[in-house]
Each structure stands twice: as C-alpha cells, then as structure tokens.
Amino acid sequence: MTTKQLLLFILFFITNSNFAQNKEKTNDYSIQSFSNNNVIQICDILPNLNSSNSICYTGNFSFSTSTTGNYSYTGNPQANYGCLSTQPNQTWFVLTVTSTTSLTKSLNFTFPNNNSYDIDAAIWGPIYQNDLINACASLYNSPITCDYDTQDPDLIITNAAVGQKYLLVITNYENTPNVLQITQPSVGTVEYCTPNCPTVPTPTILASASTINCGQSVTLNTTGCNAVTAWSDGIVGSSRTVSPTTNTTFTAICSNNGCISTNSNAVNINIQNLPAPVITSSASSISCGQSSTLTATGCAGTITWSNEAVGSTISVSPAIQTNYTATCKIGNCISPLSNTKTIDISNVAAPTISSTSNTVTCDQSVTLIANG
Numbered sequence: 001m002t003t004k005q006l007l008l009f010i011l012f013f014i015t016n017s018n019f020a021q022n023k024e025k026t027n028d029y030s031i032q033s034f035s036n037n038n039v040i041q042i043c044d045i046l047p048n049l050n051s052s053n054s055i056c057y058t059g060n061f062s063f064s065t066s067t068t069g070n071y072s073y074t075g076n077p078q079a080n081y082g083c084l085s086t087q088p089n090q091t092w093f094v095l096t097v098t099s100t101t102s103l104t105k106s107l108n109f110t111f112p113n114n115n116s117y118d119i120d121a122a123i124w125g126p127i128y129q130n131d132l133i134n135a136c137a138s139l140y141n142s143p144i145t146c147d148y149d150t151q152d153p154d155l156i157i158t159n160a161a162v163g164q165k166y167l168l169v170i171t172n173y174e175n176t177p178n179v180l181q182i183t184q185p186s187v188g189t190v191e192y193c194t195p196n197c198p199t200v201p202t203p204t205i206l207a208s209a210s211t212i213n214c215g216q217s218v219t220l221n222t223t224g225c226n227a228v229t230a231w232s233d234g235i236v237g238s239s240r241t242v243s244p245t246t247n248t249t250f251t252a253i254c255s256n257n258g259c260i261s262t263n264s265n266a267v268n269i270n271i272q273n274l275p276a277p278v279i280t281s282s283a284s285s286i287s288c289g290q291s292s293t294l295t296a297t298g299c300a301g302t303i304t305w306s307n308e309a310v311g312s313t314i315s316v317s318p319a320i321q322t323n324y325t326a327t328c329k330i331g332n333c334i335s336p337l338s339n340t341k342t343i344d345i346s347n348v349a350a351p352t353i354s355s356t357s358n359t360v361t362c363d364q365s366v367t368l369i370a371n372g
Contacts (some may be wrong), residue, residue: 004175024190032082034130040260040328042073042092043136045195046167049094053259055196060183065119066091067174071196075169082145084122089172091193093182094132097157100188107157107185118182121153122146125166138167139259158187167190171338197259203229203252204264211270211370214333215301217243218269220341225254230274245332247271274335277303278327285344291317292343299328299335318343 045053064088073092078352081087100107111121122143133350144166147153157166172178182192203225209218221239222229222293229238232251243248254261275298282293295313303312306325316324323342328335349372360366 002149013235031232040073041076042090042195043139044255045073045197046094046261047133049132049193049195053195053197054094054298056191056193057182058189058312059193060181061192062181063091065089065117065170065178065180067172067175067177069215075139076136078206081144081146082122082143084120084143084169084171085318086173087150087169089169089175091166091172091194093160093170094102094135094248096130096159096164096193097162097166097169098189098191098192099162100160103350107160107188107190109155109157110152110183112152112181112183113291117176117178118234119153119170119174119178120148121155121168122168123157123166125169126161126164129337130163130165132165135167139225148329150338155172157185177286177353193316195259198256200254200256200259201225202261202264203254204254205250205267207250207267207269208294210268211272213272214245214274215243215330217241220250220267222252222264225252227254227256229253242269243331244269244271274299274301274328274330274333276336277338279324279326279338281341281343283345284342286317287346288319289317291315294324294341296328296338301328301330316343318345321345 016344038251055223074090075087077094096109103132111119123145124138124141124143126140145155147155153170155168167174170180184190189242203222206223207220208220209217212218219241220231224245227236228236229252230236231240232249240372242248248271250267250269252264277296277299280293280297283290284292286292293313293315294305296305297312298311302310303326304316305312306323307314307316316322321344323340325340326338354371356367356368357364358368
C-alpha cells in the first residue's frame with residue numbers, strides 16, 4: 001500500500017462529505033510571504049486580482065503544473081483543505097460561472113493530464129457576494145467538492161448560478177513537471193482566472209548604522225520599490241526607525257496589487273551592551289550597626305541594586321557580611337552586572353567584667369561592672 005493509499009484509507013473513515021456553504025468572515029490578510037522567495041500566499045493577491053495581475057480563459061486551455069522551486073502560490077495557514085491531506089505545488093484559479101442548464105444547474109469537471117500523473121484538486125465557494133475581498137474567507141470552510149485519489153481529478157459544483165465565483169486549487173502530488181488540460185464543465189461554462197504577476201522590483205535596504213548601543217536607534221530606508229514596502233517584522237513603509245535590544249536582521253519586499261518581489265538584501269543591526277556600572281563604598285568594613293554608603297557610576301539611566309534598592313547612591317547597614325552588585329537600565333536595555341562590593345562586619349569586642357568584691361558573706365551583695 002502506498003503512502004497516499006494509506007492516507008485515502010484513513011480519510012474514508014474521518015472525512016465528512018457534507019460540506020458547508022461559506023459565510024462572510026472579516027480577516028486581515030497582511031503581507032507575510034518571507035519564508036520562500038518563490039512561494040507566496042494566494043490571499044496576498046486575491047482581494048486585488050484584476051486584469052493587470054491575472055490571466056483569464058473562457059475556453060479549454062492547458063498549463064504546466066507547479067513543482068518545487070517554481071514561482072507559485074499557497075493557501076493561507078488556516079485553510080481547510082478537506083480531503084487534500086497533502087497540498088504540494090499548488091496552482092490557484094478563480095472560477096466564475098458564465099452559464100448553466102436550467103435542469104441540473106450542476107457543473108462537472110475532469111482535468112486530464114498528459115502523463116496520468118497524480119493530480120488532486122478542490123473547490124470552495126460560492127464566494128460571499130461574489131466579491132473577491134471575501135475569497136479567502138471561503139478557505140476556512142470545507143471544500144464543496146474535493147478529489148484526492150490517484151486518478152485525474154473529478155469535481156462537481158451543484159446548484160450553480162450564473163455570476164457565482166469559486167476558488168479552485170490544483171496540486172501536483174508527484175512533484176513532476178506535467179501539462180494539465182483544463183476543460184469547460186460537461187454542462188455549462190465557466191471563466192478561469194489565475195494570478196499572473198508581473199515582475200516586481202526588489203527593494204534595497206540602507207541603514208544609518210550597522211552597530212548601535214542598546215537603547216539607541218537606527219534608521220532603515222528602502223529604494224527601488226515604487227509600490228508598498230513590507231518588512232520582515234510586518235511593518236509597512238519605505239522608511240522606519242528601529243531600536244532593537246538584541247542583534248536583529250531586517251529584510252523587506254515590494255508589494256504591488258498583491259504581486260510580491262523577492263526578498264531584499266538582509267541588513268544586520270548589531271547591539272552593543274550597555275557598560276556595566278562601577279561600585280565604590282565609603283567603607284568596606286564596618287561594625288555591626290554602622291552603615292556604609294555605596295555609589296554606582298558610569299550609568300546614564302536607572303541603577304537597580306541587588307537588594308532591590310534603586311538609585312545611584314544607597315546607604316546599607318548589613319548585620320552580616322554582604323555582597324552588593326548593580327545594573328544599569330535605559331529603556332528596555334539592561335547592562336551586565338557591575339563589580340561586586342563586599343561589606344564586612346567587624347566583630348564586636350567582648351566586654352570585660354569586674355566586681356567590687358570577689359568574696360561575700362551570706363546576704364551581702366556585690367556589684368558587677370562590664371567594660372568595653
């Protein structure tokens with residue numbers, strides 16, 4: 001039994017074939033495609049799909065299936081793929097119903113390929129209000145039709161209506177270059193539209209400094225993008241000021257109507273630690289009950305001591321030998337520990353006892369005197 005046959009066997013018991021209609025769902029589909037320069041999320045482009053960044057077919061056509069390493073799209077991380085236990089090498093289409101029959105209103109699809117390779121497919125929809133701004137909300141629901149067997153995909157849309165829009169994904173399970181035939185349904189017609197992004201220029205990042213002290217800031221600017229610049233930490237804009245507290249790498253992409261460039265150059269901002277404060281004391285050895293003044297220097301921020309006291313100067317009166325350290329904090333940056341200052345406690349001299357008499361008779365008294 002092959003791996004896929006095993007998956008199909010498991011799915012037979014756990015998959016519910018009654019798929020729910022999609023409902024409107026508001027989502028923030030932010031640009032987030034940084035893990036692989038050649039693979040971007042379909043939701044980055046669907047809300048902005050138009051004639052300038054797509055190609056549409058009203059008849060039969062063929063296309064080369066996606067394989068690893070080729071420029072391609074993927075569904076958002078929360079997509080419900082239904083029967084598609086694996087979803088490699090995805091190709092996406094928006095289907096628009098252009099005609100149906102008055103009797104069945106069903107659209108039957110079969111997508112043969114030249115080499116009988118293992119191709120799978122699923123359809124979601126109809127898209128709420130037929131508005132592509134809601135397209136990716138459909139992916140949170142189960143596909144209305146899905147095919148994960150080892151043959152050519154066979155799909156069916158029931159109760160189709162002219163003007164309805166659906167999402168179609170086709171996956172190349174075998175990861176082998178192949179030509180797939182996309183045909184009109186057996187009854188009725190649809191328009192197929194797929195993203196066809198033009199080349200988007202890759203931005204270049206320039207930094208005002210590559211090494212800063214913790215608590216300082218650096219300005220990052222991009223050039224070469226005449227659309228929207230999106231940074232690797234989700235910030236949008238061509239120029240920004242950052243104050244990282246640890247060594248940080250920044251990259252950026254250029255996004256134009258959902259079409260995305262490759263990653264920019266990587267800019268590393270290295271952080272130097274704040275200098276540790278230096279502690280001195282007015283006395284390093286005191287008698288019990290006495291005090292010593294501790295002073296920390298070399299900090300332009302807030303000094304916090306090991307006994308939780310705050311301030312550049314503190315007075316301490318320990319009862320036993322005690323070690324003191326301090327740190328310097330500026331903003332969210334904290335320095336290494338200072339030098340250790342030990343305050344020793346001198347032993348108190350034992351008193352000397354004397355008496356007014358060493359011998360007394362019964363009922364007499366004697367006076368004891370303690371000195372020292």
